[in-house]
Amino acid sequence: MSDRVLVLVRHGQSEWNLKNLFTGWRDPGLTEQGVAEAKRAGALLKAEGLAFDVAFTSALTRAQNTCQLVLGEMGLDGLKTIRDQALNERDYGDLSGLNKDDARAKWGEEQVHQWRRSYDVPPPGGESLRDTVARTLPFYIQEILPCVLRGEKTLVAAHGNSLRALVMVLERLSPEGIMKRELATGAPILYRLAADSTVIEHRDLIA
Numbered sequence: 001m002s003d004r005v006l007v008l009v010r011h012g013q014s015e016w017n018l019k020n021l022f023t024g025w026r027d028p029g030l031t032e033q034g035v036a037e038a039k040r041a042g043a044l045l046k047a048e049g050l051a052f053d054v055a056f057t058s059a060l061t062r063a064q065n066t067c068q069l070v071l072g073e074m075g076l077d078g079l080k081t082i083r084d085q086a087l088n089e090r091d092y093g094d095l096s097g098l099n100k101d102d103a104r105a106k107w108g109e110e111q112v113h114q115w116r117r118s119y120d121v122p123p124p125g126g127e128s129l130r131d132t133v134a135r136t137l138p139f140y141i142q143e144i145l146p147c148v149l150r151g152e153k154t155l156v157a158a159h160g161n162s163l164r165a166l167v168m169v170l171e172r173l174s175p176e177g178i179m180k181r182e183l184a185t186g187a188p189i190l191y192r193l194a195a196d197s198t199v200i201e202h203r204d205l206i207a
């Protein structure tokens, strides 16, 4: 069994997830449900017998709070945690703050789906998933991966699309494949890596 363990977890439900608003780099906090989801993720990871050595999170409150709640639930309060905006959510540009159903009514289902899930169609004034990969992947390679390869069990608490950017690379998904990969709030994904940094095994801890 590989000792090179990486866990990705999307933050728990945010106030803007609840209101169905495009969020991106805006900074709402977690809802009560979001707090519960983060704690449940910590309990699940503890039940797996995991103890992290290092954690990474974004510069946004919902991911940082999720990270703290996960670690707290695992008895790992105060663990070394690196915060970096490279892990921030994809910038939703001019869509930020708009209601997702209102956007569908205005621009159509297909256009909004392209903005939300395609690899290379950026929302107006914002980042495509390709742009998001371009900033998350160097951070992963330079900062996160060396920890994992040293055998430090590593937690990354971040966002739906900043994590989809990493998932695309880790799971070797095509642009078509990543369109269908959804990450639920507070749902951890456990990866075990080989020494050459390829993924040996990955498992969604909540289906």
Ligand SMILES: O=C(O)[C@H](O)COP(=O)(O)O
Pocket: 021, 022, 023, 024, 089, 092, 116, 159, 160, 161
């Ligand atoms: O930024 C947001 O609005 C959400 O966190 C993720 O949005 P999505 O489901 O449209 O990718």
